[in-house]
Amino acid sequence: MATIHIDGRAYEAEAGENLLQTCLNLGLDLPYFCWHPAMGSIGACRQCAVVQFQNAEDQRGRIVMGCMTPVTEGAIFSLAGDKAQQFRQNIVESLMLNHPHDCPVCAEGGECHLQDMTVMVGHRDRHYRGRKNTHRNQYLGPLINHEMNRCITCYRCTRYYNDYAGGTDLAALASRDHVYFGRHQEGVLQSEFAGNLVEVCPTGVFTDKVLVHDYTRKWDLQSAPSVCVGCAVGCNTMPGERYGKLKRVHNRFNAEVNGYFLCDRGRFGAGFVNSKKNLLYPGLRQPEGTYDALDHHQALLHMQQACTTGKVAGIGSPRASVEANFLLRSLVGAENFSPGFSAHEQPLVMEVLQLQQHTAAVIPDIATIESADAVLILGEDVTNTAPRIALALRQSVRNKALAMAADMGLQPWQDAAIRNLAQDQRNPLYIASVADTPLDDVAEVAISLAPNEIARLGNAVARNIAGEVNELPDEPLRPQVEAIVTMLMSAQRPLIISGTGCGTGTVTAAAAQLANALCAEGKRAMLCLVVPEANSLGQAMLCDADAPDLDQLQHRATSGEFETLMVLENDLYRRGPRFQIDALLAAFNQVLVLDGMDNPTTSLATLALPAANFAESEGTIVSLEGRAQRYYPLFKPPAERRPSWVWLLACLKELTHKDVEALHHFDDITRACANAIPALSGITAAAPDHHFRNLGQKIPRQTHRNSGRTAIGANVSVHEPKQAVDEESPLAYSMEGLNRAPPGALLPFVWAPGWNSNQSLHRFQGEVGGPLKGGTAGVRMLLSGTPSPGVSNYPEKGEPPFLDMPQGLWLLVPRQQIFGSEELSALSPGLCELVEDAYIEICAADAKSLGVSAGDGIVVGDSLATLEVRINDDVAQSCAGFSVGLKGAENLEALHAVSLRPADNWRRRAPTPGSEEVIGSDRALNSEARTRGRARQRPARPQGTVPEGPHV
Amino acid sequence: MSELIPVCTDEQLSETELAAIDAEIAHVPYRASVAIDALKIVQAQRGWVSDDALQAIARHLKMSAEELDGIATFYNLIFRRPVGDKVILLCDSISCWIKGCDGLTQGVTDLLGVGPGETTPDKAYTLLPITCLGACDKAPVMMVGEELYENVDEQTLHALFGKGQA
Ligand code: SF4
Ligand code: SF4
Numbered sequence A: 001m002a003t004i005h006i007d008g009r010a011y012e013a014e015a016g017e018n019l020l021q022t023c024l025n026l027g028l029d030l031p032y033f034c035w036h037p038a039m040g041s042i043g044a045c046r047q048c049a050v051v052q053f054q055n056a057e058d059q060r061g062r063i064v065m066g067c068m069t070p071v072t073e074g075a076i077f078s079l080a081g082d083k084a085q086q087f088r089q090n091i092v093e094s095l096m097l098n099h100p101h102d103c104p105v106c107a108e109g110g111e112c113h114l115q116d117m118t119v120m121v122g123h124r125d126r127h128y129r130g131r132k133n134t135h136r137n138q139y140l141g142p143l144i145n146h147e148m149n150r151c152i153t154c155y156r157c158t159r160y161y162n163d164y165a166g167g168t169d170l171a172a173l174a175s176r177d178h179v180y181f182g183r184h185q186e187g188v189l190q191s192e193f194a195g196n197l198v199e200v201c202p203t204g205v206f207t208d209k210v211l212v213h214d215y216t217r218k219w220d221l222q223s224a225p226s227v228c229v230g231c232a233v234g235c236n237t238m239p240g241e242r243y244g245k246l247k248r249v250h251n252r253f254n255a256e257v258n259g260y261f262l263c264d265r266g267r268f269g270a271g272f273v274n275s276k277k278n279l280l281y282p283g284l285r286q287p288e289g290t291y292d293a294l295d296h297h298q299a300l301l302h303m304q305q306a307c308t309t310g311k312v313a314g315i316g317s318p319r320a321s322v323e324a325n326f327l328l329r330s331l332v333g334a335e336n337f338s339p340g341f342s343a344h345e346q347p348l349v350m351e352v353l354q355l356q357q358h359t360a361a362v363i364p365d366i367a368t369i370e371s372a373d374a375v376l377i378l379g380e381d382v383t384n385t386a387p388r389i390a391l392a393l394r395q396s397v398r399n400k401a402l403a404m405a406a407d408m409g410l411q412p413w414q415d416a417a418i419r420n421l422a423q424d425q426r427n428p429l430y431i432a433s434v435a436d437t438p439l440d441d442v443a444e445v446a447i448s449l450a451p452n453e454i455a456r457l458g459n460a461v462a463r464n465i466a467g468e469v470n471e472l473p474d475e476p477l478r479p480q481v482e483a484i485v486t487m488l489m490s491a492q493r494p495l496i497i498s499g500t501g502c503g504t505g506t507v508t509a510a511a512a513q514l515a516n517a518l519c520a521e522g523k524r525a526m527l528c529l530v531v532p533e534a535n536s537l538g539q540a541m542l543c544d545a546d547a548p549d550l551d552q553l554q555h556r557a558t559s560g561e562f563e564t565l566m567v568l569e570n571d572l573y574r575r576g577p578r579f580q581i582d583a584l585l586a587a588f589n590q591v592l593v594l595d596g597m598d599n600p601t602t603s604l605a606t607l608a609l610p611a612a613n614f615a616e617s618e619g620t621i622v623s624l625e626g627r628a629q630r631y632y633p634l635f636k637p638p639a640e641r642r643p644s645w646v647w648l649l650a651c652l653k654e655l656t657h658k659d660v661e662a663l664h665h666f667d668d669i670t671r672a673c674a675n676a677i678p679a680l681s682g683i684t685a686a687a688p689d690h691h692f693r694n695l696g697q698k699i700p701r702q703t704h705r706n707s708g709r710t711a712i713g714a715n716v717s718v719h720e721p722k723q724a725v726d727e728e729s730p731l732a733y734s735m736e737g738l739n740r741a742p743p744g745a746l747l748p749f750v751w752a753p754g755w756n757s758n759q760s761l762h763r764f765q766g767e768v769g770g771p772l773k774g775g776t777a778g779v780r781m782l783l784s785g786t787p788s789p790g791v792s793n794y795p796e797k798g799e800p801p802f803l804d805m806p807q808g809l810w811l812l813v814p815r816q817q818i819f820g821s822e823e824l825s826a827l828s829p830g831l832c833e834l835v836e837d838a839y840i841e842i843c844a845a846d847a848k849s850l851g852v853s854a855g856d857g858i859v860v861g862d863s864l865a866t867l868e869v870r871i872n873d874d875v876a877q878s879c880a881g882f883s884v885g886l887k888g889a890e891n892l893e894a895l896h897a898v899s900l901r902p903a904d905n906w907r908r909r910a911p912t913p914g915s916e917e918v919i920g921s922d923r924a925l926n927s928e929a930r931t932r933g934r935a936r937q938r939p940a941r942p943q944g945t946v947p948e949g950p951h952v
Numbered sequence B: 001m002s003e004l005i006p007v008c009t010d011e012q013l014s015e016t017e018l019a020a021i022d023a024e025i026a027h028v029p030y031r032a033s034v035a036i037d038a039l040k041i042v043q044a045q046r047g048w049v050s051d052d053a054l055q056a057i058a059r060h061l062k063m064s065a066e067e068l069d070g071i072a073t074f075y076n077l078i079f080r081r082p083v084g085d086k087v088i089l090l091c092d093s094i095s096c097w098i099k100g101c102d103g104l105t106q107g108v109t110d111l112l113g114v115g116p117g118e119t120t121p122d123k124a125y126t127l128l129p130i131t132c133l134g135a136c137d138k139a140p141v142m143m144v145g146e147e148l149y150e151n152v153d154e155q156t157l158h159a160l161f162g163k164g165q166a
């Protein structure tokens, strides 16, 4: 701590911290542009100027940049002095020379940091009478809009995009007053994290294109604290609504999870909420296959009848809330409730939960991942399965740079100096995966192996670390094993990442084994296991290890055990090959489906019930680190849409089920679930219950300035509608209430006087960049580093063999896509343009032997699928990658051995330039974007071992 | 919409260019360090650096096209558009401005029929303004090709670009 003097007042401040951050911490308004709490200082914009005095006698002082000046004991500054004020005004005036008078038509207006800073410095009159520069804007893809004239050359965008997120296709071009931030040529921005430019850019250069096309100002948006349902990371979000439509998603700061940034699946993947395919009324299937619309009374009657004629089975969903799943499970009974994973995936996810419950290693949150000093990834392509983790890993490899800086006496915020110092020196990241991954460019080693070989590698490393080295001499992967052992043993905080992504439990078990071995050696090892969906882990916690999977349910149904099937928010056709799901559904006389949108499963339902989606309902989900988090409705669902928990609770009440007598509110279900399921006992603490009040008041979803409250429906009726009431949460559908430092889980939007943009966040943080004043959202339910007594080793799985594919067969290995592999985000406007056609990926030699080239068609197995060929020499030998979850690849299953043959009558995809069908994903990729990836290793295999996987 | 689709070519660097660039690479720790030299080498051969050429250099240096373009467009002597055989660099910085460079620009325009940034139809000359050529004491100053002209006046222009000269 140091004492400093600002404008004659003494303050206590952290020595070494930069003055700008210190001022913001102290609640003083010091304008800035280029500094960013997650990216540090470079002193580029000159906006944060203050006067520093040499000593008490010094009357003149000199101008210094706040963001570049460390706090030292006894330092004397002036923010308010004329000289500093005038300087800051001049800076804004100079930025305004070329800035257009655009605010009324600018998507940033009303939440623009440039507007805020201009007002803050008091600049008013413009003296410049010359012409302003005009730039040509670029097409940057379907997600991000470009309006270069508004640029103030703060360099935040390139610093974020290139330095922080590892992108390569955005640059500062030209010089002087022609500087231009864009691409070499027009085209889709290639980074999976490009969307953060919308929030990073302090002006309206980069804006949300989907929002721009159907625009609402921030002050007119109704927002709610929400959680991304795009993957299992559970990033915190603040979606905004107007006219019953979700307009955009902004980042909601969570110091332990997403920090300041989301991935593009999360930011742009929520548009499905507005889909035309949304179910609005319950539909009862008629004999001729059409549906009759019902109201909710009739629907409930049918539900009740269905539940009383014969036995009911239930299929839950890893994308539905814990509460909805819990109610369905109560309704049908635990032994008749399947969690809704695919039969293949169910044991994998269940096992991941067990591994985490029993590990001695730390289960890191995302912020802790950034602290790792050596990382081994076994099999998981995190950029495509849990994207935010990849962004964290890109920071973790920089710890070496930070350590070098510390040795030199540099502060961590001195960004340019540190990057200069370290150049390309990084902490080691070792990737073993089935094919190349977008993180390869920062990896020390990247190696392509078949899934079981990845497990073998992990096991060998674990055994070596545990001191059982005897098997190593014949180990073909010996050089790799030795390199990894050295890397992990010389690290202080080694991190092992794996997951269900490559389709086998041997890999996750090996990862856990390895983490435990490191712990046994006294390392503070971390273990991060990725599961596929937003609530996969919650679903595993809810269900017993022997919960029936889809196959078992089908067998029991076929034997006549069940009359009715109730499906909760789950398109079963994504859970297995078509013929299997057809058979499953055909085994029941009645199929009731609750879901938000029309899909192949709802289309076969005897009764389809419209379920509210995440933006219309409340729910708890459990992220991959075991964090229970709550999302809140943004607006009330229209027509007869109801949250699944409401449908199910109402049905249970109709059936006068004994367990639900005392349940009335959402919170009651959460509590009942916590009481009934030990693994989920923590969920009540995920967020305050509906009785909570913020200093006696509800928390408003709308800003003070929200307009049109009484007139918004005037085109329909001139009578003022009653404000919607929220009985289920501490939030209000209103501008009345208090949004001051609410609990982190209840933060609907950020705004503070004078700070209209997202930069106002610092007023909600205890310290700039630190946790929210109201506490970090969510509750961790997996206690890290405390293995259950008596469990130190996992069931021995035997050493997975090397892959030995017979001639003419390939092992199908999953290839996930950030855009497309997840069901709902892929349906969102904008993002859907980036979803590629399903493909099969083989190496050039295999393609040659099959007589196909890139873009040709290939038939997989016995007509399981006919897909486009991609040539990729980084696919592990004898493996064929297939795009998971994309249309056309539904029948393919991971780790099956399949034959491949060229397709007859294949029409190559060739979008004609100028045709309306050209969409984002058709554009040629920027071939340079990934050129910096390291050359991958593709080790040869020993011959004569046993093939794995069933043959098809 | 066709202009939105990047043109893909497999433009190659010539043997000479590659050899010259590789000779530079041999002296530095990172390939990207020779970016400026590589651009100069290619420009010396081709007169300017086209998008295709830039992409070829970027591939060779294992940089993204954006990174290299950021460098290429930063320097005003790397030409990213075709120029004439000779480039007229007319200084318009302080000293030369005081000594009347505006009139000289007009003079060149009158004689050659091209304004700043333009190339004569016969591709002989391109006129570009430039900041300080470092010979302020002899202002106004101009470069034509490799040649520096000091104390430039109407006569100089006539001698260089007058009828029968150019
Ligand atoms: S585009 Fe935005 S972030 Fe980038 S330099 Fe300009 S104002 Fe700053
Ligand atoms: S990483 Fe996952 S949770 Fe986070 S924004 Fe992306 S899709 Fe959503």
Ligand code: FES
Binding pocket: A020, A031, A032, A033, A034, A035, A042, A043, A044, A045, A046, A047, A048, A049, A065, A066, A067, A068
């Ligand atoms: S914020 Fe300090 S110079 Fe830009």
Ligand code: FES
Binding pocket: B091, B092, B093, B094, B095, B096, B097, B131, B132, B133, B134, B135, B136, B139, B140, B141
């Ligand atoms: S100002 Fe023209 S040469 Fe220096």
